[in-house]
Every structure is written in structure tokens, then in C-alpha cells.
Amino acid sequence: MAHALPRPLPDRPDPRCRRPRRRLARAAQPAAPIGADAVTAQPILSVRNLSVRFRLRGGRHVAAVNDASFDLAAGECLALVGESGCGKSVLASALLGLLPGNAQTAGSAVLDGIDLLAADERTLARTVRGRRVGLVPQSPAAHLTPVRTVRAHLEETVRALTPTPRRERRAAARAAAARAAFPAHRLDAYPHELSGGQAQRAATALALIGDAPLLLADEPTTGLDRDLVARTADELRRHADDGRALLMITHDLVAAERIADRVAVMYAGRIVEISPASRFFAPQGTRHPYAHALLASLPDRDFTPIPGMPPNLGALPAGCAFAPRCPRATAACDALPRPDDGVACHHPLPGPRTGAPAHG
């Protein structure tokens, strides 16, 4: 993320966190929710046509998120994947009202009857952050207060978000640390004394304390060894299995395959494919050429890099942004593809040949 805000205490508005001053005009033709049909349960979160634009000097702008629509149900884990800079973290920040002042938003993101994009800072600080939406931030060290130990962070969060009596807070803080595999002997360390992986686990422990119905985990496995990746991913999965929703933003497709029910692929600020994880990771399971290329770039798959570079989000083409890198592109791609059956592409791949099960 371009900005790093300290973790706001849930009942105190953070003065540095300003709501975007302006709302973008709604899209002329709201797109159909690209993957909503796969959610059978009542969604906890409904995102419709979410767009975020940053205003820059000289009248320029960056279109970081464009018309994103998806639902997320209780008990479900949705992995949001895509190359660096495609808008994943900005989408998460929009859901938490943590965008900087030069951001403009459009669309809606309804959680428990609250439109997170329209809610005022007081509502977000008092009833949303920590209580309804937990966050594992992308830069955990930057979200921890430098002069407070991990134990102090945990006890304060237990106090703020749970009815735990004072005498039991110390034990509750230790239990929260253990849940995220944070080592007990490092509880009295300050943020600057933590390794990257320890800071990551401290941030995960803090995010799980409030048992929020929606957890946003932005790169929760960064800096962790393989066994800790599995342990952290499994703990997040358990969190969802207990009836909560998990939106996991990740580059780690192995972790996504391990715990996700559905995968949403973002390219240049747009969700271009949403599909059940069982289908997405099946042989020939992807349908959008970008999703196909993303999987093929993995070392344990074809290890073939995607040719070219992602586009400048300040100068997106009118049509499909992936077309210049796409082997299937034709003149039809000069027009923006509408989402259809979970994929936004004029020339989608046929999908799995084996008829792999498509649950989720």
C-alpha cells in the first residue's frame, strides 16, 4: 500500500484516516456480480460495482479498483489474487474506510446492513473496524505502536473488543498469541524487536481477537516458513469454518489452494474471473487467459513468466487491459468484456475438461 496507517483503536477515530471526500459517479450500467451466483448462503458482505480512484496532481488519476462485484457468505473463504499493484489492498482499504483523502469511491459494500463506503468515520471506528471487520494488515510492523509490547497490544485489544474480565486478560492475550503461533517468549518484545514473520503472527493474533464476522487478511503468510504458512492458513480457515467470512488477499497461490472456497482474480483493478477453488486449481480449470497465465507462471506448474508488464492504472485502455499480453486477443478486445458466468473475457478458455466438481 502507498500509505501505512497505525492500527486504529476500535473505539477511537483515527484523525489521519479521512473518508474520501468525493464519490465517483455510478457506473452507467452496473455490472452483474461476477461470482455472486456461486454463493448459496445469505451473503455477509455484498460488494457491487466498487471503484476507487486516486486523484493526483495536474488532474491525473489512478483507477485502482474498477467495478468490482462479489458476495461473501458466512463460512466462506474467498482468495483475491493478482499481480502486484492490481488493486487488491486498495479494495480491502476501501472496505475498512482506510483510504487516504485523495481517494474517490463509487458503488456499495454492504455488511450487516451498513454500506461501508458510505458510513461515516465514527460508525467505522466504533462499530466496524475490529468488531465487524478484522484486518490482518499487509505491513504488520507499521500497524503496531512502536512503544508498546506485543503483550500490551494484545491485552488492549482483548479489553477493547471482548467482555473478558480484567484478571483474565493476560491469559486471553496469551491464548490469542498461541492461536496465531506467536511465540510466548516474545510477548514482551517491542515491534522493532520482532522478525517479519513474528510481526505477521502478532498482527494475525490481534485480528482474530474480536471474532469479527468478516476478516480481511492482506498477505497473511508473507515472511513465514512453509510450516507456519500452513499453520496460519489453517487457523484462518478455522476462523471461517466457525461461521465467519474470510477475504484473503494473497500472492501465495499454494495457501489459496489450501484454504479457499473460491478464487477471485484481479487484473488492472478489475475482477476478471471468480470461480470455485476446486475448479480454478483443477487441470485446465481457469477460464480467463490472465488467470491461466498466472497459474502457469508458478514454479511447480509451467514456470512460464507472463510476457510484458501490467498497464499503468493512470492510463487504462477502453477495452480489455490484458489484451496487449494476451495470446487470444482479437479486435473484439478493444471493447470492455462484460462479466458472464464468472469470467470477463471475449475469448475465455473452455474450463476443466474433466468436469471437476464446482462446489463453493
Ligand SMILES: Nc1ncnc2c1ncn2[C@@H]1O[C@H](COP(=O)(O)OP(=O)(O)OP(=O)(O)O)[C@@H](O)[C@H]1O
Ligand atoms: N494514495 C495513493 N495515491 C495514488 N495511487 C495509489 C495510492 N495508494 C495506492 N495507489 C495505487 O493503487 C494501485 C493499487 O495498489 P494496491 O496496493 O492495491 O496493489 P496490490 O494489488 O495490493 O499490490 P501488492 O500485491 O504489491 O500489495 C497501485 O498502482 C498503487 O500505486
